[in-house]
Amino acid sequence: SLEDEEIRARAYVKLLNDKIALRNNRETLAAWKYASNITEENLKEQLDVSKESAKETKEDWLETIKFNWRSFGDYDLRRQFEKLSILGKSALPEEKFLKLEKIISDMQTIYSTAKICDHKNKTKCDLVLDPEITDILANSRDPEELKHVWVEWRHKNAPAKELFRDYVKYANEAAVLNNFTSNTGFWLYDYESPTFVQDVESIWEQLKPIYTQLHAYIRTKLRQRYGDIVSEKGPIPAHLLGNMWAQSWSNIADFTLPHPSAKRADITSELLNQGYDALKMFKTAEEFFVSLNLKKMTPEFWERSILVKPNDGRELVCHASAWDFFDKKDFRIKQCTSVNFEDFTTAHHEMGHIQYYLQYSDQPVVYRQGANDGFHEAVGDVMSLSVSSTKHLKRIGLIDANTPDNDAVDLNALFMIGLDKIAFLPFGYLMDKWRWGIFDGNITAEDYNCKWWEYRTSIQGVEPPVDRSEDDFDAAAKYHIVADVPYLRYFVSFVIQFQFHRAACELAGEYDPEDPTKPLHKCDIYHSTKAGESIAKMLQMGSSRPWPDAMEVLTGQRKMDASGLLEYFRPLHKWLEAENKKNGAYIGWESTQKSI
Ligand SMILES: C=C(C[SeH])C(=O)N1CCC[C@H]1C(=O)O
Numbered sequence: 375s376l377e378d379e380e381i382r383a384r385a386y387v388k389l390l391n392d393k394i395a396l397r398n399n400r401e402t403l404a405a406w407k408y409a410s411n412i413t414e415e416n417l418k419e420q421l422d423v424s425k426e427s428a429k430e431t432k433e434d435w436l437e438t439i440k441f442n443w444r445s446f447g448d449y450d451l452r453r454q455f456e457k458l459s460i461l462g463k464s465a466l467p468e469e470k471f472l473k474l475e476k477i478i479s480d481m482q483t484i485y486s487t488a489k490i491c492d493h494k495n496k497t498k499c500d501l502v503l504d505p506e507i508t509d510i511l512a513n514s515r516d517p518e519e520l521k522h523v524w525v526e527w528r529h530k531n532a533p534a535k536e537l538f539r540d541y542v543k544y545a546n547e548a549a550v551l552n553n554f555t556s557n558t559g560f561w562l563y564d565y566e567s568p569t570f571v572q573d574v575e576s577i578w579e580q581l582k583p584i585y586t587q588l589h590a591y592i593r594t595k596l597r598q599r600y601g602d603i604v605s606e607k608g609p610i611p612a613h614l615l616g617n618m619w620a621q622s623w624s625n626i627a628d629f630t631l632p633h634p635s636a637k638r639a640d641i642t643s644e645l646l647n648q649g650y651d652a653l654k655m656f657k658t659a660e661e662f663f664v665s666l667n668l669k670k671m672t673p674e675f676w677e678r679s680i681l682v683k684p685n686d687g688r689e690l691v692c693h694a695s696a697w698d699f700f701d702k703k704d705f706r707i708k709q710c711t712s713v714n715f716e717d718f719t720t721a722h723h724e725m726g727h728i729q730y731y732l733q734y735s736d737q738p739v740v741y742r743q744g745a746n747d748g749f750h751e752a753v754g755d756v757m758s759l760s761v762s763s764t765k766h767l768k769r770i771g772l773i774d775a776n777t778p779d780n781d782a783v784d785l786n787a788l789f790m791i792g793l794d795k796i797a798f799l800p801f802g803y804l805m806d807k808w809r810w811g812i813f814d815g816n817i818t819a820e821d822y823n824c825k826w827w828e829y830r831t832s833i834q835g836v837e838p839p840v841d842r843s844e845d846d847f848d849a850a851a852k853y854h855i856v857a858d859v860p861y862l863r864y865f866v867s868f869v870i871q872f873q874f875h876r877a878a879c880e881l882a883g884e885y886d887p888e889d890p891t892k893p894l895h896k897c898d899i900y901h902s903t904k905a906g907e908s909i910a911k912m913l914q915m916g917s918s919r920p921w922p923d924a925m926e927v928l929t930g931q932r933k934m935d936a937s938g939l940l941e942y943f944r945p946l947h948k949w950l951e952a953e954n955k956k957n958g959a960y961i962g963w964e965s966t967q968k969s970i
């Protein structure tokens with residue numbers, strides 16, 4: 375009978391989850407070994423382990439789908455079987471599966487080992503992205519040097535184009551074997567909403583005004599600094615924004631602040647002056663989580679993480695990442711940490727992933743995921759929103775407690791956060807809009823680069839510093855494109871993290887919509903065990919319920935919406951509108967004059 379089958383199914387799925395945990399552990403150990411030491415041998419070993427894992431996964435899947443799980447009465451049992459009935463890449467025949475795995479590894483290796491020559495010293499050709507090239511983009515104010523590293527970095531990553539074409543082919547084949555129309559459907563599946571793309575698009579429409587105001591103001595400041603290489607009404611040249619992908623602009627805060635005279639101490643120099651190293655940055659981050667009565671890191675975390683770029687000459691993937699080894703003890707971060715505020719923020723971001731892993735570690739493996747992928751990216755950033763507040767930086771001594779706290783200082787601080795959070799939004803949106811277009815067949819390989827720049831100019835309002843052609847493949851300059859990592863998660867995170875922050879701040883008594891002395895952007899939830907308790911409850915659920923149920927636990931809301939972000943930046947939005955009006959700044963941008 376169905377009852378008997380459900381009883382059998384419950385026992386089956388318990389054993390299967392434990393089996394999957396062991397398999398995931400083996401796979402993750404092999405993946406870690408390769409990502410932290412890129413050698414032929416480690417690649418071979420990783421491919422062998424994932425081949426074996428795919429084989430076993432498919433065998434288990436054949437057993438799983440024999441159950442009549444769609445008719446089960448028990449919601450939780452049905453949900454577990456639904457998730458276990460999605461085979462993923464393992465649906466591919468072994469030889470194609472291995473080809474796809476190798477293509478992704480090879481693209482990632484090109485990116486992680488790419489080196490360029492120094493603009494000022496043509497014989498020095500060992501500059502890598504992290505830290506040298508990143509530091510040049512952040513600190514150089516020489517447009518020729520910035521153009522050089524921008525162009526050279528893309529030149530070194532263009533060879534990924536042929537690999538990417540095959541990646542699209544095999545990824546789509548795998549998706550179709552999972553009964554999706556294309557890889558787009560497979561990537562969107564866990565958002566459990568047929569209108570998710572429309573919801574994202576309508577949120578972007580609500581956020582466009584504040585982005586366009588910030589864009590207009592920054593273009594004005596860049597014209598003052600760099601002159602006519604920045605047009606008055608066109609897109610902003612992408613190499614001048616302090617970041618290789620123009621996705622976060624906080625590195626050009628020093629000459630764009632609303633009140634330059636009220637400039638606060640540079641946090642990066644404070645970190646250096648106070649003798650911070652990578653370990654102390656992560657210990658400080660951990661202390662913030664523990665202050666909310668969230669979990670501390672495990673002994674294995676401190677023993678096995680890589681928090682500083684190894685200097686033994688090995689090649690490794692430096693892009694920051696957090697790892698779950700599915701044994702409830704072994705959790706790691708791999709980050710080539712520099713002592714600066716950007717990496718201090720990233721340390722909190724990565725530790726947010728570890729905190730989520732810890733909180734849901736008692737869930738069956740099938741539920742050890744974010745409620746949706748945006749939740750996983752939001753956890754650490756919620757902490758960073760408090761840590762970045764002037765109040766908190768004074769509490770931990772990174773800003774001198776005696777420095778005055780006036781409106782000018784306050785607006786500068788809000789502006790700094792806006793250069794990260796507002797500037798990011800169109801980039802977070804267009805990254806997968808471009809890939810969905812490719813997976814769905816609307817963008818063909820002949821148009822990869824011109825479509826990329828069509829979206830970058832029309833949606834983000836940035837343009838290349840030099841002409842581009844289809845010999846270029848500029849999307850490959852970004853890690854997630856070559857590493858098969860979806861990106862919508864970050865757009866979702868940058869929206870919902872303000873809903874989470876607002877709820878946490880209310881619980882902490884730090885924000886009151888009726889009390890102008892407690893605006894959202896001044897909130898610091900440090901030591902609020904009340905806020906921590908609700909956050910923990912949401913995180914413990916993992917993906918055991920649809921994400922609106924998880925969001926409701928912390929915020930009382932069931933919908934993703936822009937109200938939290940707009941509330942947080944309201945004072946800045948008002949100031950930008952007034953400032954742009956005063957400057958007679960052109961709002962928005964005309965099409966680029968560059969040939970793309
Ligand atoms: C820090 C990580 C690892 Se999950 C990251 O990739 N992030 C964090 C913010 C956006 C995105 C990026 O760097 O592009």
Ligand SMILES: [Zn+2]
Pocket residue numbers: 723724727750751
């Ligand atoms: Zn992340």
